[in-house]
Amino acid sequence: MLLITDEVTTESINYLLPELQDVGMEERTVRLRNGAQMPRIGLGTWKSPAEVTKQAVQAAVRAGYRLIDCANDYDNEHVIGEALKELLDQGEVKREELFIQAKLWNSNHRPEHVRPDLEATLKDLQLDYVDSFVIHWPMAVPSSGQKVALRPDGCYPAHFSQGTLFPLDDEGYYASDDASHFIETWYAMEDLVDEGLTKSIGLSNFNMKQVREVLEKAKKHLPSVVQNESHPYLQERDFRAFCRINGIVFQAYSALGSADRPWRHTGSITSGAPSTGHEVLDHPILRDIAQRLGRSVAHVVLRWHLQIGGAAVCKSVTPSRIQENIKLWDFALAPEDMDQISNLNVGWRHLLWAETSMHNDYPFKDWLPSDYKLEKPSAGSTAGAK
Numbered sequence: 273m274l275l276i277t278d279e280v281t282t283e284s285i286n287y288l289l290p291e292l293q294d295v296g297m298e299e300r301t302v303r304l305r306n307g308a309q310m311p312r313i314g315l316g317t318w319k320s321p322a323e324v325t326k327q328a329v330q331a332a333v334r335a336g337y338r339l340i341d342c343a344n345d346y347d348n349e350h351v352i353g354e355a356l357k358e359l360l361d362q363g364e365v366k367r368e369e370l371f372i373q374a375k376l377w378n379s380n381h382r383p384e385h386v387r388p389d390l391e392a393t394l395k396d397l398q399l400d401y402v403d404s405f406v407i408h409w410p411m412a413v414p415s416s417g418q419k420v421a422l423r424p425d426g427c428y429p430a431h432f433s434q435g436t437l438f439p440l441d442d443e444g445y446y447a448s449d450d451a452s453h454f455i456e457t458w459y460a461m462e463d464l465v466d467e468g469l470t471k472s473i474g475l476s477n478f479n480m481k482q483v484r485e486v487l488e489k490a491k492k493h494l495p496s497v498v499q500n501e502s503h504p505y506l507q508e509r510d511f512r513a514f515c516r517i518n519g520i521v522f523q524a525y526s527a528l529g530s531a532d533r534p535w536r537h538t539g540s541i542t543s544g545a546p547s548t549g550h551e552v553l554d555h556p557i558l559r560d561i562a563q564r565l566g567r568s569v570a571h572v573v574l575r576w577h578l579q580i581g582g583a584a585v586c587k588s589v590t591p592s593r594i595q596e597n598i599k600l601w602d603f604a605l606a607p608e609d610m611d612q613i614s615n616l617n618v619g620w621r622h623l624l625w626a627e628t629s630m631h632n633d634y635p636f637k638d639w640l641p642s643d644y645k646l647e648k649p650s651a652g653s654t655a656g657a658k
């Protein structure tokens with residue numbers, strides 16, 4: 273881990289820093305360690321159906337968003353590519369004004385698969401490079417077999433997702449690729465920066481110990497971004513502080529609490545309703561604050577993300593909400609409001625993906641119930657369950 277000690281030189285301090293510069297609540301961007309400015313609010317695209325994603329992305333860019341968060345398992349990168357091409361061709365935005373983030377899928381962790389994965393994403397996005405490319409999860413899974421295939425030939429061969437991304441073993445449990453480890457994957461990610469295919473690299477769904485391992489073993493490039501779940505019920509204060517002192521920007525996903533997560537109604541102890549009894553956007557305290565300020569609850573939550581110095585991606589396919597969610601710089605939460613939201617931190621994580629917890633590199637073991645017994649993926653899982 274990089275620590276500030278007497279031995280730290282001026283040069284190493286420079287590379288420790290972005291959030292150490294103290295992101296003011298009014299800043300719209302945060303500086304990454306490569307010098308790039310990353311927008312603090314971005315449009316999420318998980319669960320955005322392909323048929324409405326093009327208009328969502330165009331509405332977002334027209335409303336002022338510059339960060340679009342993509343991933344090949346969202347099965348809509350090809351449509352995002354169409355949206356971006358039209359916006360760029362029509363001169364509505366310039367490529368250098370955009371910040372496009374994409375993710376390496378679990379079946380492509382083997383070093384020789386990393387570049388083809390990004391190349392396939394770039395083809396779909398109709399871009400020459402992305403601004404950030406993150407390892408989506410630390411767990412490597414097999415890249416060939418009955419129910420999975422390596423991009424570009426099979427990951428989403430006809431942009432139809434079910435059953436292609438999550439390999440199952442003969443008994444129907446998720447399978448792992450135990451011979452592959454994310455540090456080897458990281459070295460292949462580093463090469464992508466040198467080849468100009470991505471401006472920066474990062475991590476997603478890694479726990480603190482795993483991020484530290486990457487920091488310690490990286491050879492050429494350190495992580496710029498960690499994209500992990502965070503919202504008022506999962507504030508991740510220690511993790512945010514850890515990222516800050518190590519020069520990493522913590523970017524919250526499911527920033528609004530992900531009320532449309534596919535497993536919302538499964539009733540499972542590991543994936544069901546929040547322990548508070550309310551979805552984040554329905555919490556009475558947040559509703560009260562919103563009502564008093566004459567704003568939406570989403571405004572209050574996103575403004576909280578900004579005022580704790582954070583960055584966040586939030587998803588909507590509804591143009592009016594997309595437009596609303598970026599209007600965050602004309603009001604402020606009072607210290608008493610911030611205190612009340614602070615008290616909503618109950619450690620509820622919706623994306624446990626507990627059925628993968630047999631994997632050596634599964635990140636969230638500490639969040640599993642002590643009596644959790646490994647389950648087969650159910651129909652409520654994002655994909656792969658047949």
Ligand SMILES: NC(=O)c1ccc[n+]([C@@H]2O[C@H](COP(=O)([O-])OP(=O)(O)OC[C@H]3O[C@@H](n4cnc5c(N)ncnc54)[C@H](OP(=O)(O)O)[C@@H]3O)[C@@H](O)[C@H]2O)c1
Pocket residue numbers: 315316317318319341342408476477499500524525526527528529530531532553568570571585586587588589590593594596597623
């Ligand atoms: N790295 C990862 O593993 C990972 C995991 C999860 C998420 N992410 C990223 O983070 C993004 C955001 O997370 P998320 O999709 O889980 O959920 P989210 O952004 O927390 O919540 C999305 C839900 O909020 C609704 N919504 C948005 N704005 C609203 C408003 N103003 N008022 C009321 N409801 C509103 C959306 O509805 P409508 O769409 O119907 O408007 C949708 O149901 C994802 O899309 C993805 O890009 C990454």
